[in-house]
Amino acid sequence: MANRIRDRLSTLGNRKLLIPFFTAGYPDLKTSMEYVRIAADNGADMVEIGMPFSDPLADGPLIQHSSHIALQNGVNLKSILNGVKRLRSNLSVPIILMGYYNPVRAYGDARFLKEAKVSGVDGFIIPDLTIEEASDFNKQIKKNDLSAIYLVAPTSSKKRIKMISEMSTDFVYAVTVTGVTGTGKIFGKETDTYLKKLKSILDKPFVAGFGVSSPESAKRLGKYCDGVVIGSALVQIIKNAATKKSSLTETGKFLNNIRKAL
Amino acid sequence: MSSKRIKTPDRKGRFGQFGGRYVPETVIYALDELEKCFNTIKKDKLFKKELTALLKYYVGRPTPLYFAERFTEYLNGPKIYFKREDLTHTGAHKINNTVGQILLARYMGKKRIIAETGAGQHGLATATVCARFGMKCVIYMGTEDIERQAPNVDKIKLLGAELIPVHSGSKTLKDATSEALRDWVTNVRNTFYIIGSVVGPHPYPMIVREFQSIIGRETKQQCRNQLNGLPNIIIACVGGGSNAIGIMNAFIKEPKVKLIGVEAAGYGLKSGKHAATLSLGKPGVLHGSLSYLLFDKNGQIVLPHSISAGLDYPGVGPEHSFLKETRRVVYETVTDKQALNAFKLVSKLEGIIPALESSHALAYIIKAKKSFKKNQNIIVCLSGRGDKDMGIIEGL
Numbered sequence: 001m002a003n004r005i006r007d008r009l010s011t012l013g014n015r016k017l018l019i020p021f022f023t024a025g026y027p028d029l030k031t032s033m034e035y036v037r038i039a040a041d042n043g044a045d046m047v048e049i050g051m052p053f054s055d056p057l058a059d060g061p062l063i064q065h066s067s068h069i070a071l072q073n074g075v076n077l078k079s080i081l082n083g084v085k086r087l088r089s090n091l092s093v094p095i096i097l098m099g100y101y102n103p104v105r106a107y108g109d110a111r112f113l114k115e116a117k118v119s120g121v122d123g124f125i126i127p128d129l130t131i132e133e134a135s136d137f138n139k140q141i142k143k144n145d146l147s148a149i150y151l152v153a154p155t156s157s158k159k160r161i162k163m164i165s166e167m168s169t170d171f172v173y174a175v176t177v178t179g180v181t182g183t184g185k186i187f188g189k190e191t192d193t194y195l196k197k198l199k200s201i202l203d204k205p206f207v208a209g210f211g212v213s214s215p216e217s218a219k220r221l222g223k224y225c226d227g228v229v230i231g232s233a234l235v236q237i238i239k240n241a242a243t244k245k246s247s248l249t250e251t252g253k254f255l256n257n258i259r260k261a262l
Numbered sequence: 263m264s265s266k267r268i269k270t271p272d273r274k275g276r277f278g279q280f281g282g283r284y285v286p287e288t289v290i291y292a293l294d295e296l297e298k299c300f301n302t303i304k305k306d307k308l309f310k311k312e313l314t315a316l317l318k319y320y321v322g323r324p325t326p327l328y329f330a331e332r333f334t335e336y337l338n339g340p341k342i343y344f345k346r347e348d349l350t351h352t353g354a355h356k357i358n359n360t361v362g363q364i365l366l367a368r369y370m371g372k373k374r375i376i377a378e379t380g381a382g383q384h385g386l387a388t389a390t391v392c393a394r395f396g397m398k399c400v401i402y403m404g405t406e407d408i409e410r411q412a413p414n415v416d417k418i419k420l421l422g423a424e425l426i427p428v429h430s431g432s433k434t435l436k437d438a439t440s441e442a443l444r445d446w447v448t449n450v451r452n453t454f455y456i457i458g459s460v461v462g463p464h465p466y467p468m469i470v471r472e473f474q475s476i477i478g479r480e481t482k483q484q485c486r487n488q489l490n491g492l493p494n495i496i497i498a499c500v501g502g503g504s505n506a507i508g509i510m511n512a513f514i515k516e517p518k519v520k521l522i523g524v525e526a527a528g529y530g531l532k533s534g535k536h537a538a539t540l541s542l543g544k545p546g547v548l549h550g551s552l553s554y555l556l557f558d559k560n561g562q563i564v565l566p567h568s569i570s571a572g573l574d575y576p577g578v579g580p581e582h583s584f585l586k587e588t589r590r591v592v593y594e595t596v597t598d599k600q601a602l603n604a605f606k607l608v609s610k611l612e613g614i615i616p617a618l619e620s621s622h623a624l625a626y627i628i629k630a631k632k633s634f635k636k637n638q639n640i641i642v643c644l645s646g647r648g649d650k651d652m653g654i655i656e657g658l
């Protein structure tokens with residue numbers, strides 16, 4: 001089985017990556033999987049699916065909210081893998097699972113990654129699994145030809161940035177600002193300088209995320225890196241939408257606008 | 263059990279398999295910096311002198327080792343001694359740690375302090391040292407705890423700290439800790455996070471152990487003077503585990519001293535509503551470290567329950583997980599009801615109102631009194647006083 005992330009990156013050219021994030025199970029499992037398809041139809045290059053956790057430490061109120069609802073809906077890792085499997089029958093966009101370590105650990109790293117690969121998952125982001133703790137996890141990643149994407153932060157030292165790049169199999173995720181996920185972050189000169197610094201250190205592609213919420217901010221960040229991740233802004237759109245159906249159209253429209261700006 | 267002990271934690275902050283750092287990358291640099299500064303400052307003569315003076319004149323140490331004569335008579339068994347942490351300034355052992363960490367914060371040039379609190383004792387101890395050192399202080403506390411530990415809330419505010427109510431999840435210590443961590447991730451450059459127990463990512467469990475170990479060092483000396491030797495048994499309640507590690511650390515290498523940690527069984531171990539992490543949990547990851555944890559088959563954290571806000575937490579310090587697996591410490595449980603009975607009994611017998619947390623350690627002695635011998639000396643860590651719990655008692 002090929003790794004769709006690697007394939008996508010190899011044919012990227014000058015195009016900037018657009019990577020939306022949806023919480024699996026929010027507002028319900030079926031609808032959340034439909035967003036993945038809508039995203040693929042509206043310019044997304046990869047899609048992140050959030051695996052909800054009861055205590056999401058790196059997340060602000062919006063993703064806390066979506067995770068809470070998703071858990072109330074009874075979503076778990078198994079049902080997420082089943083959801084991905086169903087999508088895969090006619091969807092080729094690379095899928096990245098993002099979530100905290102305890103549920104994955106409880107399932108068993110080896111078992112979960114193996115089943116994820118078979119279900120059509122391509123990569124993983126585990127924000128509380130620091131590189132020091134990740135060596136066993138990374139063995140399973142490599143064994144299953146999956147991608148591991150680790151995070152760098154504005155506070156990471158040059159030495160750590162290099163180590164994180166080495167641990168990441170295909171690309172790196174740059175957290176834009178110190179803080180948790182959320183909308184309405186302001187990106188100033190400091191962010192530009194930080195992303196430029198990363199560009200000079202990293203020998204892998206990298207995308208920026210946390211707080212990207214408009215075509216303008218996506219465009220601004222896209223100048224200095226290989227793409228953007230958008231999460232909380234999409235949760236906000238889904239939360240505000242009058243019906244599930246309108247949340248699908250709103251999501252498509254929003255992503256289409258970002259795509260055009262990038 | 264041999265008295266030999268590998269140095270813990272190791273360089274990666276591991277106690278055996280437990281501990282480590284499971285946190286967002288953003289705070290890793292701060293943990294590195296904290297570890298470096300702690301290792302420097304703890305050898306510094308001036309720092310030691312200042313800490314010793316604060317512990318003596320501000321905190322009121324050493325605290326007495328008190329022979330509980332009427333409680334002993336009541337039990338008609340072993341001799342019971344209380345290590346009186348309830349007599350410290352602010353009324354619990356938590357202040358031992360906050361005076362240490364505030365000096366560390368000052369040394370690191372951080373001006374803003376944050377902390378989580380459950381029973382309010384750690385929040386109070388943090389607000390107190392922030393007032394004393396003129397630092398800005400923000401305390402996160404669950405709304406359920408704000409209600410059940412109201413006297414501490416008023417004190418925290420009077421001391422000039424900002425108290426932020428946490429409405430999410432458990433509305434208790436677990437979510438207060440999550441919110442404090444989110445604040446830290448956001449404001450890490452200017453903020454020092456004073457963690458209140460031997461939990462969290464490395465180096466916190468090691469730092470808090472160091473500052474709480476004064477309890478055990480004093481106890482050992484007092485035992486030499488008052489008991490002519492070592493005690494037979496030491497008993498402490500375990501929430502995150504800081505008063506327990508604090509009193510036990512000096513005795514770990516004394517294999518003849520039996521060490522017992524007491525967890526909260528809430529409505530009972532079979533009720534599903536308890537905080538008996540070591541007794542019923544499994545190794546898992548929460549709030550920065552790998553340790554015993556209460557979670558369901560999907561890896562989601564289970565909401566704990568204890569009548570005692572300070573024990574109402576689904577995790578426990580990683581060193582306790584290690585001490586459980588190496589069997590150096592035995593972990594037992596008592597229910598809300600047993601703790602309440604001990605609370606009332608000891609108040610009447612000794613004229614000492616113990617905190618509901620500490621009442622769990624006392625209740626275990628009553629529960630297990632048949633297993634002790636008459637010639638044994640038992641030390642209980644009386645981790646705090648119970649004034650804060652009057653509302654809970656009245657509400658029953």
Ligand SMILES: Cc1ncc(COP(=O)(O)O)c(C=O)c1O
Nearest residue numbers: 501502503504505572619645646
């Ligand atoms: C008096 C008292 N004892 C014990 C505890 C539990 O914490 P630890 O297990 O860290 O000592 C608390 C916590 O709030 C407390 O206030």
